[in-house]
Ligand SMILES: Nc1ncnc2c1ncn2[C@@H]1O[C@H](COP(=O)(O)OS(=O)(=O)O)[C@@H](OP(=O)(O)O)[C@H]1O
């Protein structure tokens with residue numbers, strides 16, 4: 001037993017939601033490298049921000065530059081990567097924010113763990129579905145070419161697995177839709193879910 005004693009803030013999640021006038025949700029994008037996660041996450045964050053929502057984007061490449069810079073792409077480290085991201089997202093949700101995230105998150109089990117950590121009713125799983133051949137053709141960062149030459153070990157889709165979600169909350173097919181078409185589906189699904197449920201909520205008395 002560790003000698004730690006978590007305590008509860010005097011401010012409830014309901015009070016924070018009432019102050020920020022929104023429902024905190026985690027919009028979790030999962031998909032192959034090059035499928036369109038970052039493009040759509042950036043566009044969704046931009047849209048929600050300009051609609052007045054308090055929103056923040058967490059992205060794989062960015063977090064792996066700081067908080068998760070010690071982690072590789074082994075299965076164990078990918079799981080630890082996602083576990084840490086889920087804990088960060090949970091804090092942001094508790095603070096009342098809408099969180100948009102873009103991580104390959106290739107294992108169904110780790111995505112399930114995210115759902116458990118943040119809570120079922122605050123988790124929206126979006127499958128950014130794009131065939132490997134199309135991602136490889138796009139090769140936006142030149143990583144597939146390197147992976148094919150054996151220069152990048154454990155590359156998702158080439159030498160490491162990607163387990164597609166069986167029942168995502170939303171699926172966008174980015175090889176068949178324009179960016180605007182995918183974005184429209186996202187907005188139509190996400191925006192109603194982040195709107196405040198009660199207009200005037202908890203009291204702010206001391
Ligand atoms: N081996 C290997 N496999 C997959 N991706 C690799 C690898 N090495 C580096 N990269 C770059 O890292 C980005 C993915 O990081 P994530 O944190 O999202 O990955 S994971 O969820 O832990 O699987 C990924 O970003 P995206 O292309 O945006 O998906 C790549 O830029």
Ligand SMILES: Nc1ncnc2c1ncn2[C@@H]1O[C@H](COP(=O)(O)OP(=O)(O)O)[C@@H](O)[C@H]1O
Nearest residue numbers: 032033034035036037038039174177178179182
């Ligand atoms: N419907 C779509 N949604 C998102 N990206 C698309 C779509 N159609 C084409 N693309 C292109 O696919 C590429 C996706 O790259 P990126 O967003 O970096 O992927 P990821 O973050 O999954 O690695 C971009 O060049 C983007 O312009």
